[in-house]
Amino acid sequence: MSDTKNESKKIDQEIAREQKMEKLAQEGIDLFPHNVSPSHTIMDVLTDYSELSSEELEEKKIEVFVPGRIMSIRKMGRATFFHIGDSKGKLQVYLREDKVSEKNYTVFSFVDIGDMLAIKGILFKTRTGELTTMAESFVFLAKCLHPLPEKWHGLQDVELRYRKRHLDLIMNPGESDVFRLxxxxxxxxRKFFDERGFIEVETPMMQAIPGGALARPFKTFHNALGMDLYLRIAPELYLKRLIVGGLERVYEINRSFRNEGISSEHNPEFTMLEWYRAYSDYNDMMDMTEELICYLGKTLLGTDEIPFGEHRISLKRPWKRIKFMQALREYSGLAPNRFDDKAGILELASTLAPDSKSLSLGKALDIIFDKNVKHQLIQPTFITNPPKEVSPLAKAAKDNPDEAERFELIIAGMEIANAFSELTDPEEQRRRFEQQAEERKKGDDESHMIDLDYIQTLEYGMPPTGGEGIGIDRLVMILANKKSIREVILFPLLRPKQ
RNA sequence: GGCCCGUUAGCUCAACUGGUAGAGCAACAGACUCUUAAUCUGUAGGUUGAAGGUUCGAGUCCUUCACGGGUCACCA
Incomplete structure (x- = not known):
């Protein structure tokens, strides 16, 4: 819905607000001042003075100058009570004609719910014990030209909440807590990695060859260079170039982009943490992952047992570590001997994912895992050693050339992290890329493109390295107990209205 | 992309098997100097998401479209 459309179709309440704005302007009142200097925030007032008794407040005559948005008004003739609010709290104000002058009391009659004011006054407690400011004067901070949603129910409409996040934040106080968290x-x-000697880096988001993951990219074009570019699907290959360069411990927290479906677990742009540590492998990565997420739970939520929907998730270490094939045997509901029947597996996978093009055995097993197993794994679980074919950037397992030294961390049925012992052998990397190119020829457009420059980088020598990516949005979902990724992204992608 | 559900006043929601579109908050006019979902009196507010169709008559039934939610598919 465009502004021009709103403009052409004002509702009576918007007209009334504009008329009030004009009257205020005629009174010479600046509705949009350049700046003000409040003495306290609403939260300051509440935390500092709520404990004081009526008598103490009367004695101390504490003067405050507090900004906020008007959330409700209760007018009773020559006196008015109202609440101002911000994202952290609400404060009541008592405005009496005999305290603020007849003129200012009239000015206040042009104030609407939603307007932003700064109130100067003395704190006291009402008969019912609510800390309240006895207004002596007030200044406008901004006039609100649209009516706010209903005060009791707030803004419920999910679509409106995402499209007009400012209204969501104004009306639904708990909302800002998610984003503060x-x-x-x-x-x-950042603190966790900085303390461990990692440096934070930023690598290209516009890439000529989008690598580091298996996904469809967004494509764009650079005019001056006359070249196609892709928005990155992962920072991986650039971060590993830095390992070759000797930076040894690097991490990046930033956006990646994948041109794929949107769901409660997928937004086309999402935030990923990736880190690489020379002289480590995927076992070390598992330890670090436990450490990191437990640290976040303990520090930010004060617990290692967190609610998630109808579940309780225990972050108590150690977390379960189970091999991919074993997880399939245990959780897929298929008889163990079915995994010896390669043709049967391929057939089952193609019924589960009818649109998939070329199916290797590894890919088929991966599909069965995603369909039948992943969603059962509620407690944090490391699924280790998946098929090598679906892990073109990971070292093969020492004891089994079909498996990769890799794991995925599943929590609440969602993939939260993905890590491996990085493949450092340039020739092996070339073969893996070529294998991927074959898949691509067969119609799998999510397979990895060949990146010769990256292979050449490996040829300079990359030390044994463990690397990992964590989907931050999903991690926030877990810690904030939100079932949709749109609840933890301020402006999730939506189709434009109209 | 498939399937299911939803879209009614600024907001939150009603409206039975098709029969005059309604309430609360918000708004407007008025009363009221400790109210707090303030109260009381009165007023206004709608192309029922859009376009077609069926019908004497459509918010309600049918078709198409738009947007959203859920789910599956694709996918970390």
Missing amino acids: RSLIMGHI
């Missing part, structure tokens, strides 16, 4: 998670992740 998200910010804390980011901060603590």
Whole structure:
């Protein structure tokens, strides 16, 4: 819905607000001042003075100058109670004509719910014990030209909440907590890696060859260079170039982009943490993952047992580690001997995923895992040693050339992390890329493109390295107990309305 | 992309098997100097997501479209 459309079709309440704005302007009131300097936030007032008794407040005559948005008004003739609010709290204000002058009381009659004011006044407690500001004066911070949603139910419409996130944040106070938690998670992740000697880096989001994962990219074009570029699907190959360059411990937290379906677990742009540590392997990565996520749970939620929907997720270490094939045998509901029948597996996979093109055995097993096993894994579980064919950037397992030294971390049925002992042998990497190219020829457009420059980088010598990626949005979902990724992304992708 | 569900006043929601579109909040006018989902009196507010169709008559039934939610597919 465009602004021009709103413009052409004003509702009576918007007209009323504009008329009030004009009257206020005639009174010479600046509705959009350049700046003000509040003495307290609403939260400051509540935390500092809520404990004081009526008598103490009367004695101390604490003056405050607090900003907020008007959330409700209760007018009773020559006196008015109202609440101002911000994302952290609400504060009541008592405005009396005999305290603020007849003129200012009239000015206040042009104030609407939604307007932003800063109130100067003395704190006291009402008969019912609510900490309240006795207004002495007030200034406008901004006039609100649209009516706010209903005060009791807030904004319920999911679509409107995502399209007008500002309204969601204004009306639904708990909403901002999710994004505050998200910010804390980011901060603590950085602290975790910084303390362990990692450096944070930023690598290209626009790439000539989109590598590091198996996914469809977004394509764009650079005019001056006359070349196609892709939005990255992962930072992986660039981060590993840095390992070759000797940076040894690097991490990046940033957006990646995948041109695929949207669901409660997928947004086309999403935030990924990736890190690489020379002189480590995927076992070390499992330890680090436990450490990191437990640290976040303990520090931010104060617990190692967190609710998620109808589940309780225990972060108590150690987490279950189970091999991919064993997980299939245990959880897929298929008789163990069915996995000896290669043709049968391929057939089963193609019924589960009828659109899939070329099916290797590894890919078929991967499909069966995704369909039948993944969603059963609620407690944190490392699924280790998946088929090598679906892991073109991972070292083969020492004791089984068909498996990769790789794991996925599943929590609440969602894939949260993916890590491996990085493949460092350039010739082997070339063969893997070529294998992927074969898949691509057969019609699998998610297979990895050949990146010769990356192979050449490996030819300079990359030390044994463990690397991992964690989907931050999903991690936030787990820690914030939100079942949809759209609840942890401020502006999830939606089709434009109209 | 398939299937299912939803879309009614600014917001939150009603409207039986097809029969005059309604309430609360918000708004407007008025009363009220400790209210707090304030209260009281009165007023206004709608192309029922869009376009077609069936019918004497459609918010309700049918078709197409738009947007969203769920689910499956694709996919970390």
